[in-house]
Amino acid sequence: MKALIKGLHHFSNHEFTHYAELFERLTREGQKPETLFITCSDSRVVPCLITHANPGDLFVIRNAGNIVPPYGAGDEGMEGTIEYAVRVLGVTDIVVCGHSHCGALQGALAPEKLQALPAVQRWLRHTARTRQIIADHYNNLTPDLKLEVAIQENVLAQVESLRTHPCVASRLADRSLHIHAWVYKMEGGYVLSYDAETELFQRINTEPGGAYAPATQRRQNPTRPQAA
Secondary structure, three states, X not given: OHHHHHHHHHHHHHHHHHHHHHHHHHHHHOOOOOEEEEEEOOOOOOXXXXXXXXXXXXXXXXXXXXXXXXXXXXXXXXXXXXXXXXXXXXOOEEEEEEEXXXXXXXXXXXXXXXXXOHHHHHHHHHHHHHHHHHHHHOOOOOHHHHHHHHHHHHHHHHHHHHOXXXXXXXXXXXXXXXXXXXXXXXXXOEEEEXXXXXXXXEEOOOOOOOOOOEEOEOOOOOOOOEEO
16 A cells, blocks of 8 residues: 555656646546446556556446446446446447456356355356357367467457447447457557457557467367467
8 A cells, every 4th residue: 555655646746747738628628538448357457558548548347357247137337337438428439358367267267266255256157158158169278278268258258248238239230339359468468359250369460560469260160279
């Protein structure tokens, strides 16, 4: 806590002046983010850092496993936050961003290790689709590779759950809203984005001609990850 207090003092006394005009405008005009960013609570994932976004750019939802319960599942906080972002703020893009080495997905794949965490067990019931896909199509992989695939499949499963929210479905129907499935590779500082045409997670290149990172092809050839 002492480090956080020290950081607050440093921001207030040294950093805030660089953002004063921005915060004054945001205070006066209100927030107008273009993107709803749904990601994991993991402390190693920092949305504004990895996207180099400014205050006011991202409307962020965080929870263990970057999970989006289907509409009507009883998570009114999640439903209300999504609805506010889509209907009131008018975001044009939603990113569902998983990340490598995700502890929530490790727990989902090994529920027997969560006996002392009943609330976590209940929350991870929303990964049932992911767990079934892994069991049916990727069960022969090594544990590390299985986790990597599960992280990607979970992002896609949560995107499907996101589509069940009426406010999202309505905006998707008139093409005024776009959904993006990402996986942040924290060990390399890059992001994989799902391409629906190729059914591959491909590295978002920051420079022309950059090579794709390893990616997973969904279920057409589920025995091992494929390189794009």
